[in-house]
Amino acid sequence: MSGRLYVIGTGPGNPAQTTPEALAAVADATEFFGYGPYLDRLTLRADQIRHASDNREELDRAKAALQRAATGANVCVVSGGDPGVFAMAAAVCEAIDHGPEEWCAIDLVVVPGITAMLAVAARIGAPLGHDFCAISLSDNLKPWPIIESRLRAVAEAGFVIALYNPISKARPWQLGAAFEILRAILPADTPVIFGRAAGRPDERMAVARLADAEASQADMATCVIIGSAETRVIARKGRADLVYTPRFIREDAK
Numbered sequence: 001m002s003g004r005l006y007v008i009g010t011g012p013g014n015p016a017q018t019t020p021e022a023l024a025a026v027a028d029a030t031e032f033f034g035y036g037p038y039l040d041r042l043t044l045r046a047d048q049i050r051h052a053s054d055n056r057e058e059l060d061r062a063k064a065a066l067q068r069a070a071t072g073a074n075v076c077v078v079s080g081g082d083p084g085v086f087a088m089a090a091a092v093c094e095a096i097d098h099g100p101e102e103w104c105a106i107d108l109v110v111v112p113g114i115t116a117m118l119a120v121a122a123r124i125g126a127p128l129g130h131d132f133c134a135i136s137l138s139d140n141l142k143p144w145p146i147i148e149s150r151l152r153a154v155a156e157a158g159f160v161i162a163l164y165n166p167i168s169k170a171r172p173w174q175l176g177a178a179f180e181i182l183r184a185i186l187p188a189d190t191p192v193i194f195g196r197a198a199g200r201p202d203e204r205m206a207v208a209r210l211a212d213a214e215a216s217q218a219d220m221a222t223c224v225i226i227g228s229a230e231t232r233v234i235a236r237k238g239r240a241d242l243v244y245t246p247r248f249i250r251e252d253a254k
Contacts (some may be wrong), residue, residue: 031048065077134164135162137167182210
């Protein structure tokens, strides 16, 4: 007998940005596995059980959830944002890939959500209006030289870049290093968006020129979006600036 395993994202943090499909999964599940602050975003019934764990225990959390689902329980693994973007869906799939055969029989439902770069982009205009990519600056799961080579490649190719996990107490230098790499490729006036806690009461949005951007403007609750050479800023009197990337790219653009 096997149960069902939902993998959901709560969105960037504003309850209104948790999708109806994710809320339906929460209503159906009986046990919840996730990082404590993400579980705190849910309103659970008395009969629903929380299993909170540290943010760096993704694979162990996935295995524990699969073990419960294999017994017939309806289980929910909870991420922030979208569960498939630097979040728990990949950990669950990895656990299934290397786990017992019975885990392949579990009814797995990955529910799409709203990820941080989408929430930040919506607050500031349309910086993701043309080709873009997302890169995590955390080197916990990949070497820093790979991150460096990817930053150079996408900047030279003309992508807008959304940076996740830009800075932490353990990694205070990497965002500054990323800016230095990009300054050697992109124009000095390329817009850099610092979007912190989009949609939450402590939201903070700021736009800087790449030449002036400082790593101290970000923390782990910040998604940093770096424009391409095509990205534009529209100054609006009495209102916040709009940042957008045009839908049409010049033939001579990189």
